[in-house]
Amino acid sequence: MSAADPYQQALIDLARAGHGAGSLPAPDGSALRDSPLCGDRVRMQVRLEGGRVSALAHDVKGCLLCQAAAAMLGLHGVGLDEAGLRAARQGIAAGLAGGEAPPGWPEFALFEPVRPMRNRHGCVLLPFDALIGAIEDAGGKPPAA
Amino acid sequence: MSFDALSWRGQFPLLASHPQLHYLDSAATSQICRAAFDAVGLHELGRRANVLRGTYRLAEMADAAYEDARRQVAAYLNAGSADEVVFTSGATASINLVAHAFGEGLQPGDEVALSLAEHHSNFVPWQMLRARRGVALRFLPLAADGRIDLSRLEQAVTPRCRLVAVTQASNVTGAVTDLAPLVAAARAVGARVLVDGAQAAQHGPVDVTALGCDFYAFSGHKVFAPNGVGVLWGRAAELERLPPFLGGGGMIGRVTAADTTWAPPPRRFEAGTPPIAQAVGLGAALDWLRQQPWPEMRSHGEHLLGRLLDGLEALPGLTLLGPRQPEHRLPLVSFSLAGIHPHDACQVLDQHGVAVRGGHLCAQPLMDYFGVTAAVRASLAPYNTEEDVAALLAGLEDVVRRLS
Structure with a gap:
């Protein structure tokens, strides 16, 4: 019943770094996503320019995996459009399921020990779902004056 | 000793x-305890057949094992009769059964009292009943440590209360509910009492007669028995009054093109093929536990x-x-x-x-x-x-x- 240890110092450091943590003064969209499994909660705010993320901010009430995934989005989320973000989310999910590591997300290597822990995959994906929700929310609003 | x-x-x-x-x-x-594991194996290898349907000897043996399990459960609960024991798929199904069958008789404005300390299994079904029937939910006040504050029961158990649905012990805090004042408060306004025994039943034989409740629910997998089986105990007079929840084989008196009549309890509430081997395992586990x-x-x-x-x-x-x-x-x-x-x-x-x-x-x-x-x-x-x-x-x- 031995298992790989996801709690390497580099992952803890990424979570603690909190890239993108905080709030935006005038977001174009925001979304709150809950994990039905564990009660983790992520609020993501986004500003868009030309359909791409120009700024994002997150507030994570969740585990280290969720915090680290949100920080990873803080590093690489700016510049993505909705399609790119959905593709990234699919790549992360596939990587967790045992597939290739998704290109453009070097920190994914820190999450590889999570692969056999299927109940924790949702912790990693929750910030992605929240950011997709925030972009969807922005898309439903009229552009800021 | x-x-x-x-x-x-x-x-x-x-x-x-x-x-x-x-x-x-x-x-x-x-x-799962060895007694339950062995009982399931013996049943599946030597007595596996559907129950309450067959006339061949193997089916008769399956019937006997299933009904023996009902008697073993009744003994663990100190129930008045084995006919008060309904086999379900678990405590969640047992509570949902009451929410539907008992809930059928409720009117808009009737109240169900429960607490914020309930497991979702004894919480969500009542919210769903509220949406279906327009009943109101009243919440029993909690003390700072999560125990029900028995000094303010009248806030939740009002004259409109029809049912008090409460846990015997919290799955979060482990706090044991002092049920006697709750039962008394319910009786004073003519309400029934459902006890969620999912946590407590694991910690020794239960005495539903002494508890004074009307319904008691628990799961097999929490009492050292197999998954996929649970129990709703109901006071005989209460079960007799309730309509069925699920329809299907085994729960009918007679079916015609025009109408259907219901079997008496407990079979009225056991539509379809029940979890037979699991029930046999549950009975064996409880029989063994009673001797501990x-x-x-x-x-x-x-x-x-x-x-x-x-x-x-x-x-x-x-x-x-x-x-x-x-x-x-x-x-x-x-x-x-x-x-x-x-x-x-x-x-x-x-x-x-x-x-x-x-x-x-x-x-x-x-x-x-x-x-x-x-x-x-x-x-x-x-x-x-x-x-x-x-x-x-x-x-x-x-x-x-x-x-x-």
Whole structure:
């Protein structure tokens, strides 16, 4: 019943770094996503320019995996459009399921020990779902004056 | 007479074959005892047939085993009759059965009283009933430690109350509900009482007659028996009054093109092929449990609980959820650690061979009440030992060292 240890110092450091943590003064969209499994909660705010993320901010009430995934989005989320973000989310999910590591997300290597822990995959994906929700929310609003 | 937990542990095949496992998640699912495991095997290999349908000898044997299981459950509950025992798929199904069948008779404005300390299984069905029937939900007030505040029952148990649905013991705090005042308050306004015994039934034989309730629900997998079976006990007169919940084979009197009449309880509530082998395993588990030295086993649990509480309180940043006094709780402890998420703690504890549960524990209203999103829960059964508690405490020291 031995298992790989996801709690390497580099992952803890990424979570603690909190890239993108905080709030935006005038977001174009925001979304709150809950994990039905564990009660983790992520609020993501986004500003868009030309359909791409120009700024994002997150507030994570969740585990280290969720915090680290949100920080990873803080590093690489700016510049993505909705399609790119959905593709990234699919790549992360596939990587967790045992597939290739998704290109453009070097920190994914820190999450590889999570692969056999299927109940924790949702912790990693929750910030992605929240950011997709925030972009969807922005898309439903009229552009800021 | 002292209780030998290690010897008892030997009666559980999984634990016997995993001596290094510190299993402290019996509140979620207990390990299956050898008596139940053997009974399921014997039934499936020697008596497997559908019940209440066949006329051949094998089917007669299956019928007898199934009805014997009903009698074994009735004995564990000190029920007046085996016919008061309805087999379901688990406590959740049992409570949903009452929510639908009893709920059929409720009118808009009628009230159901429950508490924020309920498991989702005794919470969501009543919200769904509220949406279907327009009944109102009243919440029994809680004290700061999560126990029901019995001094203010009249706030929730009003003259419009038709049912009090309450846990016998919280799956989060372990707090044991003092049911007598609740039953009295319900009786005073003519309301019925449903007790969610999912946690409490594991900790010794139940006396539904003494409890004075009308319905009692529990699951097999929490009483050292198989998954997929549970029980709704109902007072005979109450079951007789209720319409069926699910329709299908086995629950009818006569079906015509025009109409259907119902079988008497308990079969009225057992539509379709029931979980036969699981029920036989449940009966065997409860029969075996009834023969155990419960006073010594409870002393053992209280001793371990004391050691656990003392050790937890020495950890920096730990907040206990629920009452501190051991006499008010089952050997089940939930807690939060400052700056450490329960899932992270559980994952690290797993590296120490310690299996505990973390998350909202299917009790989000109570988590909201305590102002947390999740907690770590360690739940003890009689097969747990001092070594299990020591392993948990050592693992938690590692959790705090690595993650705080």
